[in-house]
Amino acid sequence: MSMALPLPQPEQNPRAIREALLPDDRVAFDAQYRRLMRQATDTLDLNPVLQMLEQWRVVAWSSQDPAAHRRMLDTVQRLDAGEDVPTEAWPDTKRRLGL
Incomplete structure (x- = not known):
């Protein structure tokens, strides 16, 4: 079974993340x-922004x-319903993919 190469992560900046999104x-x-x-x-705290960017970076990666x-x-929506x-x-997925 051949494995596809991992998809590259978008750069860690807001513009690159946004451009990689659908x-x-x-x-x-x-x-x-x-x-x-x-x-x-207002709060002088960038941590919520940085956490949000990391979450969206994962979405951008998935969106490739x-x-x-x-x-x-669609699967998530169906499960939620x-x-x-x-x-x-x-573990079964890893075994199936040879990981």
């Missing part, structure tokens, strides 16, 4: 970034394969 996610990113930057101006990303979001969705335990 268009649908950019609106949410912009709103959250602006809100947290206003909050950081838009179809797989949308399937994942209580649907019986076939899942696989992490």
